[in-house]
Structure formats: C-alpha cells, structure tokens
Amino acid sequence: MWAHYLPRLVLYVAIGSVLVGLDVGLPRLLNAYLVQILVFVACNIVLATSLNLINGIAGQFSIGHAGFMAIGAYATAWLSTTHGQRLLAPYEGQRLEPLLIVAYLVVLMFLGGLAAALGGLLIGLPSLRLRGDYLAIATLGFGEIIRVLLLNLEPVGGATGLRGIPQYSSLFLVLVAAVVTVAALHNLGNSVHGRSLLAIREDETAAEALGIDCAHYKTSAFVIGAFFAGVAGCLYAHYTQFIHPRSFDFMKSIELVLIVVLGGGNLRSVILAAVAITLLPEGLRLVKGALHLPFDPRMAIYSALLIAAMLVRRERVLQAVLPGRKGGGLRE
Template sequence: MKLLFSSNSRHGIASLRNWILALVLIWMAHFFVADEIDPYFFSIIMYAGINIILAVSLNVVNGFSGQFSMGHAGFMSVGGYISAFATTQLETIYPEWFAHSFLMSLFFIFILVLAGLGAGFVGILVGLPSLRLKGDYLAIVTLGFGEIIRVFILNIDTIGGARGLPNIPALSSFGLLYSWVVITIFCIWRLVNSAQGRDFLAVREDEIAAEAMGVNTTQAKVRAFVVGAFFAGVAGALFAHYLRYLNPQTFDFNRSFEIIIMVVLGGMGSLTGSVLAAVFLTAIREALRSLQELTRIDFRMIIYSLMLILLMLTRPNGLLGTRELIDFIPNGSRKKKKSLESHP
C-alpha cells in the first residue's frame, strides 16, 4: 500500500495529481461527450481500452520480468466468466437491483475486483508450477494452461459451455472502463518503478545473477504473473459486460497471440509503448474489418505476423524498446535509467 500511495514528485508523470486529473477528465468525458460519439467509433474506443489493460498487464510478465507467457487470454476468460456468472445470476434473483444503475455500477466495481482476484488465484495455480521452467518451455506450458482453461470452461454447462453465455447485463461504461485503464497503468507504473519492479528487471536480465544477489526469483516471477493475471481478469470482466456475450472460442491462443503482438510491437518493457500499440492495433483491426467481411480472410493476422517477423529482424526490442514516451520529450525526461536498455 505504501508503495502505491507514497507520492514521488521526482517523476512528473508519477505524481498522484496527474493521475487524479486523468480520472476527472475521463469522468467529464463520460458525462458530457460519450453519448455524442458515433456508436461504431465508440465501440472501437472501448475495445482499445480493454486491449490497453491487457497489453499493459502482459507487459509486466513478458516485458519487465522476461517470462514469456502465452496464456493471457486464459486469465482474461477466467475474469470474464466469473463476473458474467455473478451478474447474470444476480439479475435472475434480484432483478430489482438492476433498476438502480448507480448502485449497480458501484456493485460492479466490487465484481470486477472479484473477477481480478479469481484470475489472480488461477494465476498462482498456473504460475507456481510453470514458472520453474524457462524460455520456450514456459511459453508453451502457459499456452497449454490457457487452452486447458478454455477446454474446462467449454465443459461447464452452468456457464453455457460451447453455446456461450448470453444476456450479460451491460455494465461496462466508458468512465468505468477508462478509470480501470488509468488504475492499471498507475499500479503497474508504480510497481515496475519500485524495489519489486527492480527485482523483476533483475530476473529478466540474468536470473542466476539475480538469485546470487539475494532476489527471491521464484517469488518475483510469481508476483509478476499474478499481477498480470489480476488485470487480465479485470479486462475480461469489462469485456464480458461490454460485449454482453461470452464464448470460450473467443479466448483461444490466437487471442493470446494478439496481446503478445501488442506487447512486442510496443516494446517489451515499455508501458507507453504497450498503450500505443494496443490503440494502433485495435484501429488497424477495425480498418480492415470491411475487407475481412468481404473476403472472410483475416488480413489483420497477415499484417500482424509480417510485423512480428520484420520487427524481430530489424528492431528486436519493439518500437520503443524499454523506453517510455516521456523519454523522448527533451525536458520531461525521467532520470536516466541505468543501462537497462539491452535485453539478455
């Protein structure tokens, strides 16, 4: 807690005032602008927000801690299903609650946290055994866990199984979703710039050396994993209550790949990079949508995959590398990070 709330005025962007300002702006936009926006454009903004949360949270694991996880969609689905199950059950038992939209929004915040905690718990279950592995093996085991989660959801009939879970109440509003975007970025920014964040970086740079210096590497890795899973769960819950329909097929490994592409494109170890990449890739997806509907071919994935290959050949650290956007502004620069530029 001290970690989150101790104000650190050295970093302009890290001071609490700016974050509160961002929240206020978002809620002003929510009350005054959101209704005016064209519904299609609005949906793109919403999906971009969800993707930002996913990409930023995966960056903690894949970027800052260097543990290449490919099962993020699994945690997203856990959060989505927990929250959707809770709200659909509540709606059938106490339909009158849903008449008070304000009360319900408050309650939804509680459910979101619950969904995140559920996903985080699954994160512990998955992370504890699999984080003993490294590199390629870890990648494929997390992919495997993601698929196992999907197959299990497919087999639970009370949450719809293969038919999917329809009629989820629409509770994800613009203000709520973007508040969570801000909360996610804030928490993760504070986390990776804290002592614990330095543990993550140490594990990424050289696990054996980190261990020799007294970093509890297993704990650091699991912690990063659980934080990532928590926010993925929240994103899943927000997604469920925006789309209002869940299907296990939505959360297959292609979904995980999509989030990985955002992290890799933006730069593994750059939060602003992830944000930019998430927005950019969501926009590309929509730009290609009409073409896709015409031909039923996923051009987006061809572009994504070429992007990945070319990126690895020419700029393996992603567009921003481990730098943040603010580092490019001459006077707003953070204090120079000490030689954490290169990846192992």
C-alpha cells in the first residue's frame, strides 16, 4: 500500500522543495523585472491549462477566457481594497502577518474562483445549444460584455482602472498555485470526468448514447475552467497592484487560445507553449534594445512568427487537439 504511493510522495516533496528553493533563491538572483515576468508566466500557465480543459479536452471552442480572469481579478481586488486591507491592518508588523496574508489570499483565491465559476456557469449553459463557430462567438461576446461592464462600473474604478491593490501575492505563491492547478487538471483529465469530456469532444452523439450526461459535463468544463481562470486573475491583481479592463480584452483571450492551440491540447506542451508565448515578447524586447531600433517591432515580429509557425508546423501543432481527423476541436 505504502510503496504504491511512495513515488508520488517523493515527487510532491521534490516539487515542494524546489519551490521553496526558488522562493529563497530567486529574489536574490533576479531583479524585479525578471520576477514579474516569471509571475506572468505562471499566471499564463494557470490560465492556459484551464482553457485547455474547455477547448482542448472538452472540445468547446471558447475565445472569452480573459473574461473569467477579469471576474476573478476584479472581485478579489474590490474585496481587498474595500475590506481586506482593513481586516489585516491590526496585525501589521506582527510576526503573524505573513501567515495571515497567505491564509487571506488562499480564501480570496477561492472566492475569486467561485465568482468566475459563476460566470462559467452562465456561459456554460448557452454552450448546450451552440456549437463550433457560434459557440466561439458567444464566448467572445461574453468576454466583451464583462470588459465593457467593468469599464462602466465606477465602484471598481471604471475606465481609470483599479489601483492601490495590496501586493499579497508573490512569485512563490503564484508558482504553488500553478503547480496545484496543473496537478488538479492533470488528475481531472485522467479521471472518469476527463474521459467523459474527451468522449464528448470526439463525438457528442455517441457519448450521449453511451449514457454520458453531455449537458452536465459540458457545463462542468466551463465552470472548472473558469474557476482556475478566476484564481489566476486574483493572483495577477494582487501582484501587479493595478488592474484595468484593458488587461482582459479580446487580445488576452486570443493569446490564451494561441497557447492552447500551439500546445496541441497536451498538458505538458501547453505549459511549454505558455512559457514560450509569454517570454517571446520579452525576448523581442532584448532584440529591439540590441539593434537600437527607433520603433518597437515586437508585435509585428510576434505575429509574423505566429503565421510562420502555423504554415510550417500546421499538422503537428494541432496533433492532440485534432486527433487524426479534420475539424475535431472546432466542430461543425
């Protein structure tokens, strides 16, 4: 019995000690800019793997994932600026403070996740009637609605954005969240639940005929995916200390879809793609600095690389999303 769990236990301890090592070592090795980039990488890993559950595993093409992130970010940032800071103020400077902040952030992540999951439920229900391009456009609309509503909500800053969010999150916590998310989604993908979602992606009619409750599972994919996006939003907001509806626009959703598609639906390659796509614009920043260009060619190069990647590796990029058949992920 024990021997069975031992390798996994060793793995967890190893991951844990690596994370602690990173927490101690990284701030000494890296400057604030590099730490921030790593935080964004970890956030994008959480976002991309959770979108992978919806797009890659369940095959429900969603291009509104930034909307869920926005819900999580704004809900928790609002809570922190209005209540959270006051709640933690008496403990400022005390020995317990760091622990309390972590506990508070964990609770906050759950709340942000739940708020986003509610949004996931809202968009999951239409997904029962819509397919393919129509579903994609409904999720796009949902993301835009969230963004425009936030742009008009004065209590959370409206068009000026929400500033003054306390920096409760740290590189260590974001990395832990990323590891937990990946582990959870990995296990989910291998469970009965994940297999049912795969079956729905492959052939909904056949899945229904085999007794899989398609309505339930499709909605659940949206709810779970949205939950983790909300968690990522919470961590993002409590790291950057400033959020604006612009941070969660259509381009953010597209970036995430891109990661999932480049990753090909396979969890490991989605993580790799998340790292690559997040680092790419930063790497191009170095190129710009080295060449002393008067303009910023980063986005142009980025998009040209994207087109080139699709033209060169068109089949392999999408291997896992579309196993051996045309149009699998994006059904007609």
